[in-house]
Amino acid sequence: MAGPSVHGQKNKREQALAEKRNPQPPRVVSLLPLSQDVDMPRLWAQLIGAGASEAPKALSLDPGMDVDSEGMPPMVPTMVKLPGQSRSMIQLLPPPAGLDNPLTAVDIARSAEVLLLVLPGNAKASQVDAGGLSSLAVLRLMGLPTLQVLVQTQPGASLKDRSAAKKRAQAAVASQTAGEHKVMTADSAADCQQVLRHLGEIHPSLPLWRQQRPALHLHSAHPLFNTADPSAHGSVVLRAYVRHLGLSVNQPLHILGCGDFNIDRIEVAHEPVSSGCKPAANGVQGMDMAGSGAGVLAVADPAARQGVVRLNTPDPLAGEQTWPTTEELMDAEARGSSEGSKRKRRLPAGMSDYQAAWITEEEMQDMGDSNSEEEEDEAAERQGGDAEPRFGEGAMDEAASMADLEEEDDQTDDMQDSLAGEQSFADFKRQRRAEQDDEFPDEIDTPTDTPARDRFARYRGLKSWRSSPWDPREGLPQEYANTFAFENFKRAHKRAKAGAEGVSRDPNGAAPGSYVAVHLADVPADVATRLVQRVQAASQGSAAPLVAHGLLQHETKLSVLNFAVKKDSNFTETLPNKAELLFVTGLRSFTAQPIYSTDDPNVDKHKLERFLHDKRQCVATIYGPIQYPPLPLLAFKITPDQPPRLAMAGTLRSCDPDRVVLKKIVLSGYPVKVHKKKAVVRWMFHNPEDVRWFKPLELWTKYGRRGRIKEPIGTHGAMKCMFDGVVQQRDAVCASLFKRSYPIWPSSLEFCQ
Known part of the structure; x- marks a missing residue:
């Protein structure tokens, strides 16, 4: 019986044979210098020359490539044949300009399959400078591809110097990346040829979010209609290798900076290297200008096409209610009578059922409280203690109670007048809030010019944060009707991933590794112009390669996205709620105004955070197209005339509109007057109507007491409160109110930037 190791070796052999039989696209190798002391033009010329020494010439994706005045090849994306392998090639990407911009590293993370880290071999040079550290930090957050370390030493360096340079480079890279990486040198043509052979033998390991979707590194773009007319719409032909997974003709395609588009058909195209035709001036083969490739692979089926659908179309009658039927009314009456018969009421001593029927539940509760207090006084007397008289009720008679209330009103009025003479009420509140801001972060001032019942009409109280219910479908804004929600998000993700993996066996798609011409349908003229200019800039080396991703099922539809995020340690500014940021995921880049909330496990309610605090993980909620995890997130603060600054980073948590924030x-x-469990509280409200309106609220104090409002006193908002223990004069009485918060609706629904 064969062991598991034998089966593993057999699977590896079968996988290797499948890779040899199936066509593989040229491996994308991106160069990234970690220091400004690296001589990139010399290294680029050496690598191009090492590939050209085995072939007539190194072929570039840019048809206008030529050497410069000094004999150096231009630093543009170039196809290089591997030494000793006539049919194997790699695509070399030059280092992008402006490494101080973190978005440059994002483009590398989206396109590179092998990242060639270049370090200087000089002992006095800086191994990794600030630009290199920033780029590596962004790449780690996006997900690192396969790494290869290259040390650029001086020509003719001794073996001792090369060995020391390797050790310095290995120590510098080990401090920034995990794992061990092979270090190679490049100071001669033989070394560069060895580097190219090694790059051809590497099996790239990509982040999971890149493996789950097909990708196209666009080589050319050509519109098939007149783009001079701004109102025109037509087809655009894209040529590229299909990477990672197969591309279906019925799935939408997202192009960075352009938007989501449907595919009209997919054709087999001639590879730019194997074709014998001279490239045209715009980088498109002359025989393929009209979009006719070697054959049509698949044509879109309107019935099976997913389509680009952004907003949900709500049913205006979905919330309408019909008049209940006779049977429903009878059932409701029967349930009410059965519940009423089962409920037991505790009656005072000597009261009959007929008398109790005329007493409301609130009066019964007050009488029960009075009875319990009287029982406590009697127990104290039986124990021989001298029970102190109760404030306002119990041991005091009615005349004493009325006199005490009048005296209390006079005292509170005098206190308010004295405070008004010393300082204004607003100054008092501001001073108190400044002193106790750390202890009460959610505390606000009750307005004096607006009734609290109007100002906080949308708020409600909660008996228990853990167990009190909150309906996630109650009181939703109108924008929520345009979003999509999943019945089971994990099951939908599993089905979408299975559908994407099955495209390779689908006759209506292009297998990974094939070079195809993709016809996009219904592209606006301005988008087509921008797309052609962007591809031309990438072929000339002035911009990063443009990548298009095939979207999974439902990934064009709008929903509510939740990201688990942390504030970047180098970002020192405050990050308030609903501040506009540039959200960069593996698939899209768009601006959003997130709201932050606590990341509490196993709860159905989450507290809103007014700021994103340092070293604290929160959840950022926005409106956005549906996306499936794992997916990285980088949020940048955009400031005019300055490069973007990384503000926070995280990962996609879920797509759930029912998450309650x-x-x-x-x-x-x-408290202005305290007697055991009772107190007269001021400054929470400013008129008796507000006190009666918020009477059902539960009160709590700084020292852990719980209580409730009994009744208002006077006309200045004072109220009599009852607590579960003895209240101290220095204590503060608080009441918590809650309302649901929603993210800001996006200004643009294109979600491409």
Whole structure:
């Protein structure tokens, strides 16, 4: 019986044979200098020359490639044949300009399959400078491809100097990346040939988010209609290798900076290297200018096409209610009578059922509280203690109670007048909030010019944050009707991934590794012009390669995205809620205004965070197209006349519109008179109507007491409160209110930037 190791070796052999039989696209190798001391023009010329020494010449994706005045080949994307392998090639990408811009490293993370890190061999040179550190930090967050370390030493360096340079480079890279990486030198033609052979033998390991979707590194783009007319729409032909997974003709395609498009048909195209035709001036083969390739692979089926659908179309009658039927009314009455018969009411001593029927539940509760307090006083007397008289009720008679209330009103009025004479009420509140901001981060001032019942009409109280229910479908804004929601997000992700993996066996698609001409349908004229200019800039080396991704099922539809994020340690500015940021994922780049909330496990409600604090993980919620994890997120702060700054980073958590984010506010007051469990509280409200409106709220204090409002006192917002223990005079009385918060609706629904 064969062991598991034998089966593993057999699977590896079968996988290697499949890779040899199936066509493989040229491997994309991107060069990234980690220091400005690296002589990139000399290294680029050496690598191109090492490939050209085995072939008549190195072939570039740019048809106008020529050597410059000094004899150096231009630094443009170039196809290089591997030494000793006539049919194998790699695509070399030059280092992008402006490494101080972190978005440059994002483009490398989207396109490179092998990343060639170049370090200087000089002992006095800086191994990794600030630009290299910034690029590596962004690449780590996006997901590193396969790494290869290259040390550029001086020509004719001794073996001792080369060995020391390798050790320095290995130590510098080990401090920034995980794992061990082979270090090679490049100071002669033989060394560069060895580097190219090694690059051809590497099996790239890509991040999972890149493996789950087909990708096209666009070599050319040609519109088949007149783009001079701004209102025109037509087809655009894209030529590229299909990478990672097969591309279906019925799935939409997202092009960075352009948008989402449907595919009209897919044709087999002539590879730019194997074709004997001289390239045209715009980088498109002369025989393929009209889009006719070697044959049509697949034509889109309108019935099976997923389509580019962004917004959901709500049913205006979905929320309408019909009049209940007679059977439903009878069932409701029967349930009400059965619940009423099962409920037991605790009646005061000597009260009959007929008398209790005329007493409301609130009055019964007050009477029950009075009875319990009287029982506590009687127990204290039985124990021989001297029970102190209760404030306002119990041991005091009615006359004493009325006199005490009048005296209390006079005292509170005098206190308010004295405070008004010393300092204004607003100054008092500001001073208190500045002193206790750390202890009460959600505390706000109750307005004096607006009734609190109007100002906080959309807020509600919660008995328990953990167990109190909050309906996620209640009181939703109108924008939520245009979003899509999953019944089971994990099951939908599994089906979408299985559908993408099955495209290779689908006759309506292009297998990975094939060079195809993709016809996009219904492309606006301005987008087509921008697309052609972007591809030409990439072929000339002035911009990063443009990548198009095949989208999975439902990834064009709008939903509510939740990202688990952390603030970047180098970003020192405050990051308030709903601040506009540039969101960069593996697939898209777009601006958004997120709201932040706590990342609490196993709860159905999450508290809104007014700021993204340092060293604290939060969840950022935005409106955006559906995307499936794993997917990285980088958010940049855009400032005019400055490069983007990384503000936060994280990963996609889920697409869930039902995730409840609650904004919490705390209304505070102070006891002006205290007697055991009772207190007169002021400054929380400013009129008795507000006190009656918020009477059902549960109160809590700084020292852990719980209580409730009994009744208002006077006309200045004072109220009598009852607590579960003895209240201290220095304590602060608070009430918590909550309302649901929603992200800001996006200004543009294109989600491409």
